[in-house]
Amino acid sequence: MVLNYIWIAFFLIAFVVALIKLIFFQDLEVFSNLMNATFDYAGTGFEISLGLTGVLTLWLGLMRIGEKGGMVTAMSKVIGPFFRHIFPTLPRDHPAYGSMMMNIAANMLGLDNAATPMGLKAMKELQSANEKKDTASNAQIMFLVLNTSGLTIIPVSVMVYRAEMGAANPADIFLPILLATFFSTVVGLIAVAIVQKINLFNRVVIGYLGGLSVFIAAVIYGLSLLDREEIRIVSLLTANIILFSIIITFIVMAMMRKVNVYETFIEGAKDGFSIAVRIIPYLIAILVGIGVFRASGAMEILISGIEWVVAAAGLNTDFVGALPTALMKPLSGSGARGMMVDAMNLYGADSFVARIASTVQGATDTTFYIIAVYFGSVGIRKTRHAVTCGLIADFAGIVAAILLGYLFFG
Secondary structure, three states, X not given: OHHHHHHHHHHHHHHXXXXXXXXXXXXXXXXXXXXXXXXXXXXXXXXXXXHHHHHHHHHHHHHHHHHHOOHHHHHHHHHHHHHHHHOOOOOXXXXXXXXXXXXXXXXXXXXXXXXXXXXXXXXXXXXXXXXXXXXXXXXXXXXXXXXXOOOOOOOHHHHHHHHHOOOOOHHHHHHHHHHHHHHHHHHHHHHHHHHHOOOOOOHHHHHHHHHHHHHHHHHHHHHHOOOHHHHHHHHHHHHHHHHHHHHHHHHHHHHHOOOOHHHHHHHHHHHHHHHHHHHHHHHHHHHHHHHHHHHOOHHHHHHHHHHHHHHHOOOOOOOHHHHHHHHHOOOOHHHHHHHHHHHHXXXXXXXXXXXXXXXXXXXOOOHHHHHHHHHHOOOOOEOOOHHHHHHHHHHHHHHHHHHHHHHHOO
């Protein structure tokens, strides 16, 4: 529903701005530019979707190997003790724990197809322990905010789009996204804990959060001691070693479980083509909307206005071109993806703006969409503090993405 209003707004605002330019500035080509943009961006959307097929097929095949090899189950066991302390209102042996841990583990690996069904199942199981069926419980809100914070280890979709748009090293945003999504998740967790008065100062929680925080701080501190070229070399080398090591781990774990690795890869890879075909209308729709919005001059007005505010505050404005992705992210996943693609198309896939837009895209999830789907699936109408805490997590992830962009790419 939100995307519907956004899409309509793109066209209506573009029409109004174009009309003003025609009447007051005698811009005789503005409507011609609008129509050309519809055809150009429709073609761009189709070309991108078609080009995604190969890379998407590869990663979906590898992810299916990881799933069948037990990687999701192994990660669920690792985060189990932590989960039992941040859901104090949920009985220790409640069946929702298993579904929630599987959902979070699948999200961390970028397994959207596996994560969503497990998330919906978890929400249904949490609803069984909810005394007020039309009102979100504390446990449901905590689970939802952990989802909206978008904790991701392998940002598959972002890397796939960067590869298709011609990035020299599609994985160069791997470390920035990993760090930004960590901040988003921790801030979201703390926000919910404060509202729900959850004690985060126990040995298990401090052990998990403290250990990860020290590690992240050490990584950032170590990188801050290097010059720009050294950061680029270290981050690229680390990202590629980690990613390939994960692929090898997937294969080895699958072999240990006596899984037919080749057939499993083919099974997962078959989804690549169908998914690439399915996203064609969505990508074309949002890109055409963005195209007319940009061709009318409305996007330039928006960015210039934001740039003026940022400059007035005495801040560097190099990141402003990535803000449309950041502003769209909480509202619409496909809208934010379209903005990210538009940034790569306009500035270049390896530009500073495109890299920040990519990091923002991978740093958080779509808060309003997740709330609508997850709460809607169990009939919850009163969301309480879910939206506020989810947006706080989004804001933290976006700010972290911008700051890390300057550290890695500025």
